[in-house]
Amino acid sequence: MRKFLALAATAAFLAGAGTAAQAADKLALVVSTLNNPFFVSLKDGAEAQAKKMGFDLIVLDSQNDPAKELSNVEDVLNKGIKVLLINPTDSDAVKAAVRTANRADVPVITLDRSANGGKVATHIASDNVAGGKMAGDEIIKLLGGKGKVAELQGVPGTSAARDRGKGFHEAIDADKGIELVASQPADFDRTKGLNVMENILQANPDIHAVFAQNDEMALGALKAIEGSGKKIFIVGFDGTDDGIKAVEAGTLAGTVAQQPDQIGALGIDAAAKILKGEKVPALTSVPLKLITK
DSSP states (O other): OHHHHHHHHHHHHHHHHHHHHHHSOEEEEEESOSSSHHHHHHHHHHHHHHHHHTOEEEEEEOTTOHHHHHHHHHHHHTTTOSEEEEOOSOTTTTHHHHHHHHHTTOOEEEESSOOSSSOOSEEEEEOHHHHHHHHHHHHHHHTTTOEEEEEEEOSTTOHHHHHHHHHHHHHHHTOTTEEEEEEEEOTTOHHHHHHHHHHHHHHOTTOOEEEESSHHHHHHHHHHHHHHTOOOEEEEEEOOHHHHHHHHHTSSSEEEEOOHHHHHHHHHHHHHHHHTTOOOOSEEEEOOEEEOO
């Protein structure tokens, strides 16, 4: 009898352990690219918060390819996830992925970049318009309200590029002494930032300042400018480790610092609320700050 009870107790324990092991809800984070320090920090913040809250988080890299993004979403939906967190490769292209999740009745949370279609439970991002305006105001200040300026844009079609540009233009368009002589995409990429900046300098050798819509492009532009021997102010965006180091060294004039790890962590918090049936706001803005030397 004792042996039977012991076996029964053991079976009950194992059954309970199996239930506990299965109790962790699966979430997925589909990231536009992990070849960018900003999105690595976003991923790290999400992973840390998921571990803290007991979630099983699947992370997939879309490698800046909308087709791979859709494939990644289809993949994680087949794995029984409860909530999809997605950092879109492109705000328009991501519509197909969001609608795929909608059809599967899986709530969608967008991070950093919004979706221009489909049903999204909440969007978590920095106020990119306000950040772009911060950068523009800083450039006006650095130039004393007079000078020629260039802009390196991010990936066309992304909400981040659109909104940062909008805020920047709001600032400089209001100052009649500032002339925008070039505005070209470099896809948030350091190497492309270098190449595009070299081309801009050839066409406009007398520019005085550059706004790069992320630190990667700003650092690429810095290489091009250093090669030219010119003194040109550069303001970046994101507040990455490399960007902040360049500001501290005096090679970048400033960077508008985001908190990508907090964006990721807040995404997990929002997923937890959704799973509890709680209401979440349509938009959560994460604070920004301008970092200068």
